[in-house]
Amino acid sequence: MTQLSATTRVNCPDAALLARVMTDHLIEHGTQIVPVSETLWTLASSNGDARIIADGSSLCIETFAPDTERLMEMKYLLASHVGEFNLDNGADIRWQGDGEEIASLPNLRRLKVLAVLDLSPNMRRITFGSSKLKRFDTHSALHAKLLLPPNGGQLCLPKLTPRGTIDWGSDTERAIIRKYTIRRIDPQAGTLDIDFVLHDHGGPGSRFAAHAKVGDVIGMIGPGGGSARPAQWNLFAGDETALPAIARLIEALPAGARGVAIIEVADRQDEQTIRQVADIEITWLHRNRSIRTNALARRVAAIELPADRSVFAWAGTEFSNFRKIRSDWRSPNRLAKSDHLAVSYWRDGHAQT
Ligand SMILES: Cc1cc2nc3c(=O)[nH]c(=O)nc-3n(C[C@H](O)[C@H](O)[C@H](O)COP(=O)(O)OP(=O)(O)OC[C@H]3O[C@@H](n4cnc5c(N)ncnc54)[C@H](O)[C@@H]3O)c2cc1C
Known part of the structure; x- marks a missing residue:
């Protein structure tokens, strides 16, 4: 099978520390990672493989996948976690190699609110309509990242730059991300349900659910996360x-x-x-x-x-x-x-x- 590949190098004060924090987090969330040595980690997923190599103040990531969509997934998984843990250093992730021609994030969907239903005093079900949902219809990865408009702002969905980096918009436009579980999904009908806890602490996820109305649009990236293996x-x-x-x-x-x-x-x-x-x-x-x-x-x-x-x-x-x-x-x-x-x-x- 043809193997596509891409590589990035990220500058940071302590690459081994960044790699450890990032891989620990990914392992916590069910990603299969093997620490081969103090400076090398290997990652295997259904989308592809990666090698994370710490070299002083430079973190090198090589990723491999059988097609461009899965290569993009791998790049996104790795880049988003480097960004999450290397924020203070303004990580500028630039991939080199295959997949530079992809123009939009393959794992991003627009969701339109079709119905809002209160299941119980503290739980609200929102039914969304979307397209191309097949990839989200899996029991091995139940959750997705919802992209919500910033408080009082317009929804700005991320775009792929020609260099393979992700443009999230300016700080004021940037969508707010919250993780939610896909409770029910029907790719043929193009619908899915998400059940939101309505809590009193005013977070963007709960607030979106509390005020959602038919026609509202948000984004969704995924699917992600580990799941339960059926057992006896x-x-x-x-x-x-x-x-x-x-x-x-x-x-x-x-x-x-x-x-x-x-x-x-x-x-x-x-x-x-x-x-x-x-x-x-x-x-x-x-x-x-x-x-x-x-x-x-x-x-x-x-x-x-x-x-x-x-x-x-x-x-x-x-x-x-x-x-x-x-x-x-x-x-x-x-x-x-x-x-x-x-x-x-x-x-x-x-x-x-
Ligand atoms: C993999 C995964 C799947 C998830 N699936 C779902 C799901 O299907 N439905 C769902 O409702 N949640 C789900 N969650 C939890 C949800 O992502 C968090 O509760 C999230 O913090 C809600 O975002 P927010 O914007 O409302 O609050 P945030 O902005 O994150 O937090 C604001 C304040 O609210 C508090 N807060 C957050 N959640 C709660 C809560 N539940 N009760 C009381 N106080 C809270 C925080 O402590 C904080 O003080 C999931 C989380 C993960 C990691």
Whole structure:
């Protein structure tokens, strides 16, 4: 098979440190990365491969993919994470090699609001219309980055520059990015649903959902992130932000799959019906207007995992619960690294970056 390739070099004060922070973050989010040495990391994904090489104050990234679209995906994955962790140094990423002729981001879609429905007091479903959604219809990558207009501003979607860099517009135009789960998708009909938690802290994601009306347009980039591997026995844990992912994962499990789900919501009215052919026992925890606690992590730690079947455990929740759950799952004799994925979905007091 023909292999396309592209290379970039980024200047930064400590390339090994940048590579470590970036690869740790990608591993946390389910990307397969092997640290080969103190200065070399290899990355393998369904789109292609990459080598990340730290050389003093220069970070070199080589990426390989079978076609231009997947090469663009690889460039975007790597460039966006270099940008995220090397922001202070104004990373100017310029790719050289194949794929320079692509004019628009292949993983970017315009979404138009078709319908708004309140599922419960704190959860609003928005149905969007779009085109070419097939690539987003996968259970191995459930979430997408939504591109929202800056407060009071116009939506400015990113463009590919002729050099393969991404032009996000000026600081005042730049779209705000928030991660959300695709709850339901129908590529043939050109529609998808996203369920937004309506929280009181005034973030752009929640604010968009609170004011969304038919005809509004936002952007979507993706899909992304790791997922749960179906097992004979499945454990799901999360708060309401992960409810869309947990519901979609449970709905996709085959008959005969067993397990438990512990889901924390504000109160009984925020529970949802999850249809399934599998046998997942769902327990709802209610905060009942109390402040957030570690009740979810405590319940998850008390679960006995069966030793006689394949097991996969998945969690998505607020940072402090995420940390406790992950350290429980990683403790000796609990779960192998390949048998669990815990992700921080949001952090109390911090806007998403
Ligand atoms: C992979 C992934 C998938 C996700 N899927 C979904 C999804 O399908 N539906 C969904 O609603 N969320 C989902 N989330 C969580 C969502 O991205 C975060 O809650 C995000 O912070 C919301 O953005 P915002 O602009 O509303 O708030 P931000 O601007 O990020 O934060 C502003 C303030 O609001 C607080 N805040 C953020 N989220 C909450 C919350 N849920 N409750 C209370 N306070 C909060 C922050 O601590 C901060 O103080 C997902 C996150 C990830 C990583």
